[in-house]
Amino acid sequence: MFLCVCVSILTVFHPCSGGTGLRHAYSAGDIIIGGLVPVHLSTNRSPTPGPLSCIQYDFRTFLHTQVLIYAIREINQRTPKVLPNITLGYDIYDTCGDVSIAILATLQLLQKQPNPLSCQLNEDIQSTLTEPKTKVVIGETHSEVSIAVARVVALSSVTQISYASTSGLLSEKLKFPTFLRTITSDKFQTKAIAELVKLFHWKTVAIIGSDDEYGKYGSDALTVIFNQELICIEFVDILPGDFSQNNSKTHTWLNTLVKKINESTAEAIIIFTKDANVGIIMEAAIKYNFNRTWIASDSWSTSAEVSKMPGIELAGQVFGFISKRNEVPGFDAYVKSRFNKTTNAFLDDFNARYKLCSEQAESEGKINCTNRQLGQEQCLPLSCLAGYIDQDKSYNAYVTIYNCSKTCKPGYELKGTSKKCCKDCVQHLSTFTGDKCKSCSNTSYSSPAKDKCLDKTEEFLHWSDPLIIILTFLESFGIIVTVVFAVLFMIYRNSPIVKAVGGYLCFLELISLLACFCLAFTFTGRPTRASCMAGLPLFGIAFSLCISCILANLLQILVGFSFDLKIGSWMKKLNQPAAVVTVVSGIQLALCVPWLYYYPPYPYMDIVGTSIVLHCHKGSEELFIAMLGYNAFLGLICFLFAFKGKQLPDLYKNASLITVSMLVFLIIWILFIPIYINLVGKYKRAVECTAILISSYSILGGHLAPKCYIMLFRKEMNDETAITEYIRKHYEKNAETSLYSLAIRVWSYNLNSCICKLHKDLDANLFLIILLDMSQAVESTNGMSLQIYLNDHINGTDQILWERV
Structure with missing residues (x-):
């Protein structure tokens, strides 16, 4: 249920208005403070004589009367007293924004004896007080009204203090000696408006003023400033004094103004007039959907009547200027407490117009802040009324659209x-x-x-790039895995599987792979001279060292397991691992050292549109191609040797795995060439890094990872017995004639030259084991034991080897 204060609607003039017919609130005191407040914004004035009625009731100015009353009550009731033995009274008039009514109210305030018919808070107080006298007049809001009041109060030397009149004319002390105000003059506001126009680089504006002291003075001041700043004023339109009456003359003038605005190319339209006039203009702006940029003077920048107009956003964007305000302590709570159960003429008038909701109704959320025309069962929430205490709001600002040219392109x-x-x-x-x-x-x-x-924007492979994060992870992971493999190979360095991949050569291979993974980091970040020189040249050297180790291992296998009598002594001379590694990697070193010395890679800026791509110039494209071509040649040789060695007995699938690794390496670098040539931008270096990582992982995963798996999980295969058994089974699969033929060729060959070339490593041991396994077949042919032949040809230095056999 609503708890509403039900009072019959009063007439426009309050019954306790006195003989003058002016609405006012009075409280007796030793000193009277006068007040002039436009509780109503305008009147129904017409060209013909007749009674005036106040229209357009305004919540905000109503609260101005209440804050004045509240401040006086606080001074009187405060303990200790601010004014000992003195009681302040008030006499506040509603001027309705009209000069004539304001002058009449001022004359009433200047009377020595207050009107006995005026409404009082306590009639008993009046009879005991001495003759009151108005010492100061607070108000008015509009400059036009304040100017008229200031001329009247100056006759009696009564001080007038305005809280909203900003006209610069009021600063002339010779004309208005008793006028004071708590707000700056329009001199500063017009300067601020000009600074705003300059801030947005607007070149043309329009000014709308009004035929009163506020509008004319403000428009004139703006015209002077804009002429000084070379800002073009498209038009200055001064509204007539009765524009707010909204009559036929207003409509004619409004139609002319609408046409000017519609045809205008002004980037901003400044309205320097009171809010009653602005409301009419904004209604037209909403109707015609102007969507322009408006600059509001302080008279209407916080007007609730304008900001709450339906469809106001269709008018466009508004920049407003307001003066700094101070909060009145306790007034917000005072309003929400239903004015602390006080009463005065303005409050009674307000209660008669609007029924205040109870606390229960507000707590139930049944409120309506937007509809001023309340029905019989509706009430006005106090929270809505309190919202008018501070009307400062922020709105989105947009730069206006200007259809004319300000600057031109060359020519x-x-x-x-x-x-x-x-x-x-x-x-x-x-x-x-x-x-x-x-x-x-x-x-x-x-x-x-x-x-x-x-x-231009610099582009290079930043560490935060998603692709680089992935590549960095792969580089780091490759380094860790390579180190782990090196530790495993060191632990099992005397095992057959380590010797099967080249013995000490596998450690050189791991070191070169570790260098390749580390060099991949040089392709990330801003290129420097050091990173450019270390990238591809050192990778070419490191990777050629890795391939040379694999090639030397393959030669060992092919020479050791080849029993073809056609192989000459020159082939067996190649079975020198150290020499092979030195010569093969030395050729690559001979290519890269001159490259680094005479034509070193360097940081280079490649201009691509509005971007600068930072990368490394190769220095010498020929030597770069030679480096890649040499590595590709080594990879092809390894691929052919490994493919040929697939037919040999290989328990660890060494040849097969090397075949796959070299095939991946060759395919990657074949694909690299067209991609690298056609790619433009910072990701060119990422392609280089990716090719290096895939090449390194192909050897790490294809050649070495299976060996580590056998070391850890298939230890039974890491044994000489398993190797011997595997070789025996391999040859047993061949036909008997094939074995017989092989044995005859081995026996018939100069075994002495073969034995002299054997070493005390696993390859020699395996070779002797093969011969012993085939000895029975040889004996049946020759009548001589292979063991006896070996005994006769093995010298003392190889006795330990023979004992193992």
């Missing part, structure tokens, strides 16, 4: 058009180009407006 100049303040770009008729243009440097580019040079 064009500004020419005036039929519209005032509007110019278009016209091409020069002669070869003269006006201001000389300057070319931007290689590291900058011209802005779209062609008015300045903008720095």
Whole structure:
């Protein structure tokens, strides 16, 4: 249920208005403070004589009366007293925003004896007080009214203090000696408006003022400032004094103004008049959907009547100026407490117009702050009323659209058009180009407006790039895995499987792979001279060392297991691992050292559009191609040797795995060439890094990882017995004739030269084991034991080897 204060609607003039017919609130005191407040914004004044009625009741100015009453009560009731033995009274009039009513109210305030018919808070107090006298007049809001009041109060030397009148005319002390105010004059507001226009680089504006002291003075001041700042004023329109009456004359004037605004090219329209006039203009702006940029003077920048108009957003964007305000302590709570159960003429009038909701109704959320026309069962929440205490709000600001030219591109100049303040770009008729243009440097580019040079954006592989994060993880993971493999190979260095992959050569292979993974980091981040020189050249050297170790291991296997009598002694001379590694990697070193010394790679800026791509220039494309080609040649040789060795007995699938690794390496670098040539941008270096990582992982995963798996999980295969058994089974699969033929070829060959070339490593042992396994077949042919032959040909230095056999 609503608990509403039900009072019959009062007439426009309060019954306790006195003989003058003016609505006012009075409280007796030793000193009377007068007040002039436009509780109603205007009157129904017409050209013909007749009674006046106040219209457009305003919540905000109603609260101005209450805050004045509240402040006086606080002074009187405060303990200790601010004014000992003195009681302040008040006499506050509603001027209805009309000069005539304001002058009449001022004359009433200047009477020595207050009107006995005026409403009082306590009639008993009046009979005991001495003759009161108004010492100061607070108000009025509008400058036009304040100017008229100031001329009257100056006759009696009564001080007038205005809280809202900003007209610069009021600053002339010779004309208004007793006028004071708590707000700055329009001199500063007009300067602020001009600074706002300059801030947004607006070149043309329009001004709408009014035929009163506030509007005319403000419009004139703006005109002077804009002329000084060379800002074009498209038109200045001064509204008539009775524009707010909204009569037929108003409509005629409004239609003319709407046409001007609609045809205007002004970037901002400044309205320097009171909010009653602004409301009419904004209704038209909403109706015609102007969507312009407006600049509001302080008279209407916080007007609730304007800001709450339906569809106000269709009018456009508004920049408003307001003065700094101070909060009145306790007034918000005072309003929400239903004015602390006080009473005065304005409050009674308000209660008669609007029924205040109870606390229960507000707590139930049944409120309506937007509809001023309340029905019989509706009430006005106090929270809505309290919202008018501070009307400062923030709105989104947008820069206006300007259809005329301000600057022209090179080769064009500004020419005036039929519209005032509007110019278009016209091409020069002669070869003269006006201001000389300057070319931007290689590291900058011209802005779209062609008015300045903008720095180009540097692009390189940042560490935060998602692709680089993935590559960095793969590089780090490769380093860790390589170190772990090296530790395992060191632990099992005397095992058959380590010797099967080359013995000490596998450690050189791991070191070169570790170098490849580390060098991949040089392709990330801003290129430097050091990172460019270390990238591809050192990778070529490291990877050739890795391939040379694999090639030496393959030669050992092919020579050791080849029983072809056609193989000459020159082939067996190649079975020198150290020499093979030195010669093969030395050739690559001979290619890269001159590259680094004479044509070293260096950081290079590649201009691509508005970007600067930072990467490494190769220095010498020929030596770069030679390095890649040599590594590809080594990979092809390893691939062929490994493919040929797949037919040999290989328990660890060494040849097969090397075949796959070399095949991946060759395919990656074949694909690298067209991708690298056609790719443009910072990811060119990422392709290089990716190719290096895949090449390194192909050897790490294809050649070495299976060996580590056998070391850890298939230890039964890491044994000489398992190797011997595997070799025996391999040859048993062949036909008997094939074995017989092989044995005859081995026996018939000069075994002495073969034995002399054997070493005390696993390959020699396996070779002897093979011969012993085939001895029975040989004996049946020759009648001589292979063991006896070996005993006769093995010298003392190889006795230990023979004992093992």
